Amino acid sequence: MKELTPKKRKSDEKIFDAVVNSLAAIILVVVLYPLLYIVSASFSDPALVLNGEVLLLPKQITFEAYKNVFQNAQIWNGYGNTIVYTLVGTAINLIMTTLAAYPLSRPDMPGRGVIMFFVTLTMFFSGGLIPSYLLVKNLGMVDTMWALVIPGAIATYNLIVMRTYFQSNIPWEIQEAAHIDGCSNWKLLTHVILPLSKPILAVMVLFYAVGHWNSYFNALIYIRSKDMYPLQLVLREVLMVSQADSFDSNVGLESKVLLAESMKYVVIIISSLPVLVMYPFVQKHFVKGVMIGSLKG
Structure with a gap:
């Protein structure tokens, strides 16, 4: 050659x-x-x-479309609800995923292969919408915040990514040395594992937070009270009402059609802006965590 x-x-x-x-x-x-x-x-x-x-x-x-959107009190109420749902839901997701992924990453955990098989199985099969609704209803979570944050407390894909990160990037020898020095499993997790896992934690925060922020389908199913609507569902209602009003032939048909057209773009911007603002702060950890957590192991 x-x-x-x-x-x-x-x-x-x-x-x-x-x-x-x-x-x-x-x-x-x-x-x-x-x-x-x-x-x-x-x-x-x-x-x-x-x-x-x-x-x-x-x-x-x-600025007429922005004026009409932001004068709607439901928009601000939806913003507040979504912020609460996102913060609480992401915290639950992060805690539950970490507590599940770390034990499954340890080679000394008995039966972890069988457990991972059943965990992975949930990526391909689920109970369906009706059984899920009946379960949430029987637990008394319908029309509460918990219906939006508890059923999806752990995402299987995120669990696998985090477990792979723990296996690939935190040597087992470090954990053995910590045990020899008298470190308990809880202290090992909080003082050794988590400080070394900032990249994957940033990835999980971004994945889960974006999921909660953009979610509207679960709220559409489980939430009855409009005072508890998240932002995405409020914007959907506002857009549907504005489009319906545009067909009212009695009052300003042309102006309402034009206003509804502008409002479509406004609702896209105000619903996407927080995520776009958040991403640059976690970009470095996000790229590193995804590359290491998903390609190694």
């Missing part, structure tokens, strides 16, 4: 870098353009948006 000269190798590397950078730029444009379009459309005259005249930058800036 002919060996490449240093000059030829350098030329090939430049071509490779150029191809990779070009592909990355294309992907960046594909990902960013819809986001920029939604932001521009939310500030633009809805008539221009419907006519396809808004392509990138906003035209004839207006």
Whole structure:
């Protein structure tokens, strides 16, 4: 096989870098353009948006859609509910997943292979919607916050990722040394394992928090009181009402249609903004945790 000269190798590397950078730029444009379009459309005259005249930058800036959305008291109530559900639910998820993943990562745990088999089985088979509802109802959790945070306390995929991280990145010798020094299992978890697991903990926080923030289907099933609606369900109600009003031929048909069009973009922005703000703070740990936790082991 002919060996490449240093000059030829350098030329090939430049071509490779150029191809990779070009592909990355294309992907960046594909990902960013819809986001920029939604932001521009939310500030633009809805008539221009419907006519396809808004392509990138906003035209004839207006805040009428934002005014209508934020004047709705249910929006703020939904924000408060979702923040509570996300904080409480993520805390429960993190505690339960850690307490399940760490024992299953230890080679001295008897029967862990059988347990992992049944845990993995739940990724492919479930009881279904009706049995799940009957279970939640019999536990007295319908129309309570617990119906949204308890049934999904542990996600099987996240459990497997965290267990793999513990197995791959925390040497068993460290744990044995801690036991020899008189460290109990609880102290070993809190003083040794968790401080070494910040990347995977950040990943779990992001996964679970985003899941709770975007969730609306469970609330649609289990929550009856509108005062307990999460943000996503409130925005769904607001959007449906605005669209229904747009068909009211008695009052400003055209203006209501245009307002409903703008509100669609506004609700997308206000429901996505907290997650977009949170992500940069955990990005470093997120990338490291996903790569190590899912590829090793």
